[in-house]
Amino acid sequence: ADALSRRASGQPQKDGDGSAWSVSEDWEAERGLVNDLFLVQQTDTTSETLATELCDQFKEEPLFREIIEALFNLNGNKPERECRRAQHRALGYIVEDGQLWRIADGKSTRARTRMECVTQKEAVELAKEEHANNGHWGRDLTKLQLMDQIASPSLDRSIMTAI
Numbered sequence: 001a002d003a004l005s006r007r008a009s010g011q012p013q014k015d016g017d018g019s020a021w022s023v024s025e026d027w028e029a030e031r032g033l034v035n036d037l038f039l040v041q042q043t044d045t046t047s048e049t050l051a052t053e054l055c056d057q058f059k060e061e062p063l064f065r066e067i068i069e070a071l072f073n074l075n076g077n078k079p080e081r082e083c084r085r086a087q088h089r090a091l092g093y094i095v096e097d098g099q100l101w102r103i104a105d106g107k108s109t110r111a112r113t114r115m116e117c118v119t120q121k122e123a124v125e126l127a128k129e130e131h132a133n134n135g136h137w138g139r140d141l142t143k144l145q146l147m148d149q150i151a152s153p154s155l156d157r158s159i160m161t162a163i
Helices: 027-029 045-056 064-070 080-094 120-133 139-147 155-162
Strands: 093-098 099-103 114-117
Touching: 027 139, 045 064, 064 080, 064 093, 064 099, 080 093, 114 120, 120 155
Parallel strands: none
Antiparallel strands: 093 099, 099 114
């Protein structure tokens, strides 16, 4: 140890002068750990039920099903590479109020912070409604309107089916 650390040795010690500390205390010792990275969650039946319902809803959509399995950690028997890929894809999605939502990730040029994920069948129905309500302006206007509201794989095909 250097002279600075031995400076107080042999001096009378008082409470609160730091002589009882073995290392310098920081703000964590006073406030506790603010950002706890380790979170232990107990799975309950509601999350398992929700995962089952969402998997059933998106059974025809492999992309969304893979994301739901990654969000609920249901892909235990898959190879590690597929699990990592699914976890990476799931970064742009959340489950809230029983629905799957695509959230803004900073990569998209669309201005919406979150969009509801729907199946292709639901997208066809929404495209029919949008096309009928906004005057029959064709595929492009319908696509622009729907891209601000929903996320669906093969949206172009769904719109063409609806029109």
